Amino acid sequence: MKASLRITLIASSLLVICLVSSALALHHLDTMRGRATLDEVLYIPSPKIVKRLSLGYDGLLADIYWTRAVQYFGGKHVVGSRHYEELAPLLEITTGLDPHLTVAYEFGANFLAPHPPNGAGEPERAIQLVDYGIRNNPDDWKLYYNLGFIYYMEMKDYPKAADAFAHGSKVPGAHPFLKVMAAQMAQHAGESQMARMMWTTAYQSTQDPDIRANAISHLRALQVDQDVTNLELLVSIYKDRTSHLPASFAEMQAAGLLPEAPLDPLGHPYKLSPDGHVELQNPDEFPFAQKGIPPAYVPTSPKFLPSDMGGAS
Amino acid sequence: MSTRIANIASNTFREAVRDRVLYNLIAFALLMSGAAILVGQISIGIERLVVVNLGLTAVSLFGVVIAIFIGIGLVSKEIEKRTLYTVLARPVQRWEFIVGKFFGLAGTLVVNTFFMAIGVFAALFYVSRGFQRADGWLFIALYFIVLEFLIITALALLFSSFSSPLLSAVFAFSLFVIGSFAEDLRGFAAMAQGGLRWLATGVAYLVPNFSSLNVISSVAHRQPVTAQLIFSNSVYALVYTGMALCGAVLIFERRNLK
Numbered sequence: 001m002k003a004s005l006r007i008t009l010i011a012s013s014l015l016v017i018c019l020v021s022s023a024l025a026l027h028h029l030d031t032m033r034g035r036a037t038l039d040e041v042l043y044i045p046s047p048k049i050v051k052r053l054s055l056g057y058d059g060l061l062a063d064i065y066w067t068r069a070v071q072y073f074g075g076k077h078v079v080g081s082r083h084y085e086e087l088a089p090l091l092e093i094t095t096g097l098d099p100h101l102t103v104a105y106e107f108g109a110n111f112l113a114p115h116p117p118n119g120a121g122e123p124e125r126a127i128q129l130v131d132y133g134i135r136n137n138p139d140d141w142k143l144y145y146n147l148g149f150i151y152y153m154e155m156k157d158y159p160k161a162a163d164a165f166a167h168g169s170k171v172p173g174a175h176p177f178l179k180v181m182a183a184q185m186a187q188h189a190g191e192s193q194m195a196r197m198m199w200t201t202a203y204q205s206t207q208d209p210d211i212r213a214n215a216i217s218h219l220r221a222l223q224v225d226q227d228v229t230n231l232e233l234l235v236s237i238y239k240d241r242t243s244h245l246p247a248s249f250a251e252m253q254a255a256g257l258l259p260e261a262p263l264d265p266l267g268h269p270y271k272l273s274p275d276g277h278v279e280l281q282n283p284d285e286f287p288f289a290q291k292g293i294p295p296a297y298v299p300t301s302p303k304f305l306p307s308d309m310g311g312a313s
Numbered sequence: 314m315s316t317r318i319a320n321i322a323s324n325t326f327r328e329a330v331r332d333r334v335l336y337n338l339i340a341f342a343l344l345m346s347g348a349a350i351l352v353g354q355i356s357i358g359i360e361r362l363v364v365v366n367l368g369l370t371a372v373s374l375f376g377v378v379i380a381i382f383i384g385i386g387l388v389s390k391e392i393e394k395r396t397l398y399t400v401l402a403r404p405v406q407r408w409e410f411i412v413g414k415f416f417g418l419a420g421t422l423v424v425n426t427f428f429m430a431i432g433v434f435a436a437l438f439y440v441s442r443g444f445q446r447a448d449g450w451l452f453i454a455l456y457f458i459v460l461e462f463l464i465i466t467a468l469a470l471l472f473s474s475f476s477s478p479l480l481s482a483v484f485a486f487s488l489f490v491i492g493s494f495a496e497d498l499r500g501f502a503a504m505a506q507g508g509l510r511w512l513a514t515g516v517a518y519l520v521p522n523f524s525s526l527n528v529i530s531s532v533a534h535r536q537p538v539t540a541q542l543i544f545s546n547s548v549y550a551l552v553y554t555g556m557a558l559c560g561a562v563l564i565f566e567r568r569n570l571k
Contacts, residue, residue, distance in 0.1 A: 056529075059530035067359070070355070
């Protein structure tokens with residue numbers, strides 16, 4: 001064997017061995033340090049300092065911080081965490097670096113505002129974030145919509161929600177529903193009707209599959225709540241007429257109270273319990289439903305994104 | 314005169330290509346295609362923004378690194394290899410040598426930027442499934458990046474004309490960093506008092522202002538760039554480049570090459 005060939009073979013083998021060894025050593029180091037040390041640390045908490053250190057390339061850094069915020073929220077949300085300490089600072093740095101990154105306000109507020117485990121349970125910071133977004137992007141009606149949404153859904157502050165929707169409705173190109181929402185808020189309209197309108201607007205105002213899937217999930221849950229309320233009302237009417245509870249929906253059909261067996265929004269039949277309550281067959285498919293949940297049901301990890309639900313439909 | 318400058322420039326360009334400077338395009342292509350495919354999966358709603366921000370930032374940083382590390386060796390390498398004496402033994406003026414070297418490296422950077430721009434637009438087409446009229450502002454951002462390269466190349470040549478390659482790299486890179494803080498520097502100067510104020514203001518106007526040449530974030534959001542800014546930046550970059558080149562020529566003319 002020639003000397004040069006021997007050296008090539010030895011060097012190539014050593015290269016492969018060293019490469020594999022370094023990967024193994026790094027894997028070992030990762031297990032020693034744990035993920036928390038990497039995930040829970042904000043190396044530089046000040047948006048101003050981060051902006052200065054970006055040397056003018058603040059747009060790219062904002063994208064990196066936004067991706068970090070998404071990964072942080074997603075990583076914790078998927079395991080049902082109730083603590084999101086770094087979420088608000090990450091969003092503040094992101095929007096400090098790029099105040100026009102409207103996606104960070106829209107999604108960020110929806111990560112921050114809902115109660116755990118669906119969100120960080122920080123509606124005040126979500127409002128601050130969207131307020132900052134509106135100051136920097138006053139022509140974006142979706143931000144007013146987001147603000148009104150948080151005031152309505154999380155804070156139950158109807159005057160402020162009405163104010164946000166009214167301001168948003170004046171922005172050129174705003175969704176016509178905003179005017180209706182402002183009026184409904186002022187009148188304290190029925191919550192279910194209002195919520196349906198808001199989720200419909202959320203669905204129509206975006207092409208993003210994650211937001212659309214989330215809106216569809218909420219709309220289905222609202223439909224379930226409405227169906228269960230109506231069906232339980234019919235059950236009580238049946239009981240008033242016959243002095244006993246119906247054993248099945250077929251008995252209610254026979255009594256002329258139902259035209260056909262009732263189905264949930266995904267086409268599965270509702271169940272009628274012996275005590276007259278109407279229940280879902282598959283409550284996992286309706287993570288946001290308030291009614292129709294069987295008493296012994298234990299929810300699985302919260303659903304949020306289409307990837308959680310196996311694709312939006 | 315112009316033929317001699319053109320010959321030096323074309324030789325500098327050929328030398329840069331032979332030095333495999335354009336290999337950075339492979340890294341850039343991998344970066345852009347990786348970003349275009351990956352970001353949609355790990356983030357939300359910023360696919361287009363990342364392609365524009367990452368693409369233009371990479372064009373800028375790759376170019377700055379090339380401008381500094383090739384620029385600092387343009388004169389010193391010729392002295393080290395003793396090829397400078399062969400060139401100057403011919404009817405070539407020292408200033409023609411400096412200006413030729415500048416245009417050679419500037420041409421290399423323009424060609425490099427051209428290919429990178431193709432990569433940025435290809436990735437943008439991939440994630441956006443088409444172009445919008447406002448995407449045309451990317452050309453302005455790329456034009457400003459080229460202006461930035463002209464200034465840095467001239468500065469690298471200036472330092473290269475009197476200093477060692479290592480110190481030239483340190484000086485040029487430091488000025489790039491300081492120039493990125495130029496607007497902050499003027500802010501600090503405005504807050505200072507008395508003589509310090511004059512000194513700080515002088516320094517703030519002496520260092521290159523790279524922050525006004527950076528419109529990457531604006532064009533990423535499809536915000537327009539005013540014609541006034543385009544004109545002012547063009548004038549500023551040409552004047553500053555001219556100033557640095559004149560400095561390089563003045564020093565090189567007096568340099569003892571024995």
